[in-house]
Amino acid sequence: MPTLGNPQHTIEIIQKYKFTFQKKFGQNFLIDTHVLDKIILAAGVTKEDMVLEIGPGIGTMTQYLAEAAGRVAAVEIDGSLIPILKETLADYDNITLIHDDILKVDIRALAEKYNGGRPIKVVANLPYYITTPIIMGLFENNVPVDNITVMVQKEVADRMQEGPGSKDYGALSLAVQYYAEPYIVANVPPNCFIPRPRVGSAVIRLTRHPVPPVQVKDPALMFRLIRASFNQRRKTLQNGLNNSPELPYSKEQIASAIRQMDLAPAVRGETLTLEQFARLADLLTAVPQEASGTDPL
Numbered sequence: 001m002p003t004l005g006n007p008q009h010t011i012e013i014i015q016k017y018k019f020t021f022q023k024k025f026g027q028n029f030l031i032d033t034h035v036l037d038k039i040i041l042a043a044g045v046t047k048e049d050m051v052l053e054i055g056p057g058i059g060t061m062t063q064y065l066a067e068a069a070g071r072v073a074a075v076e077i078d079g080s081l082i083p084i085l086k087e088t089l090a091d092y093d094n095i096t097l098i099h100d101d102i103l104k105v106d107i108r109a110l111a112e113k114y115n116g117g118r119p120i121k122v123v124a125n126l127p128y129y130i131t132t133p134i135i136m137g138l139f140e141n142n143v144p145v146d147n148i149t150v151m152v153q154k155e156v157a158d159r160m161q162e163g164p165g166s167k168d169y170g171a172l173s174l175a176v177q178y179y180a181e182p183y184i185v186a187n188v189p190p191n192c193f194i195p196r197p198r199v200g201s202a203v204i205r206l207t208r209h210p211v212p213p214v215q216v217k218d219p220a221l222m223f224r225l226i227r228a229s230f231n232q233r234r235k236t237l238q239n240g241l242n243n244s245p246e247l248p249y250s251k252e253q254i255a256s257a258i259r260q261m262d263l264a265p266a267v268r269g270e271t272l273t274l275e276q277f278a279r280l281a282d283l284l285t286a287v288p289q290e291a292s293g294t295d296p297l
């Protein structure tokens, strides 16, 4: 049974190893067993699953995962935690501990090696300084995943699940929703961690879509349009796209695409749905690239 997950045991381990928390690694360790149970339940972990844990810390959640999953691979960047993990995880024979930076790990290769390339589950109390690159990396690199169930900053969880009309709606919302169905499992207050983070946290589950909810000929172009629209949030969609160095289209080409979508000329990007960004991308994909920059569509 898990032996960690309460403040007393966590403090004992930290003192025994004279561990010092490193802010640069976003180290806030979970000390609430109810939250840990909720995470495992929400992720739907079974003995059939291989789970990737990012940042096991002293191994608190890793113990829970090892009880529930068939196999766990845990990737930890901080070398001073490795001897601690060797002790706290000694009773489990289904854990592979990897001392590395998750952003440098070939996760597809891990899934191949330990799960025969079948979809894995990702469960983590993420280091908040790299939440977005970790999640987008998993999606964009086509890592085979069923779902990603992670603790993130509350504000980031909100941004991932919002739609048009909310101040939290943005490029992250659209990117996440293109790849997955978000669901906020629980809000978690600072007193559930040692040390306490300055911000509220939330557990969010992202269930990978088997096929994306919109069809778009050139997803990379759609994401360039999305970025350009939200980089200049206060500007109209037309000006935002026109000002973007990432996009080769003339003012007239952009205006024509907006007209064809029956949108007002002064529409703002933040009001567009994922479907509308996909359609806009398809209209602009059809613009001949060799045309001089001023040809209308």
Ligand code: SAM
Pocket (backbone or CB within 6 Å): 025, 026, 027, 028, 029, 030, 031, 054, 055, 056, 057, 058, 059, 060, 061, 075, 076, 077, 078, 081, 100, 101, 102, 103, 124, 125, 126, 127, 128, 130
């Ligand atoms: N899972 C533990 C828990 O819930 O108590 C610790 C979570 S703590 C928020 C984040 C963990 O990620 C820390 O152990 C930290 O050292 C580790 N970490 C930070 N950056 C990392 C990276 N680039 N690659 C792998 N692990 C990282």
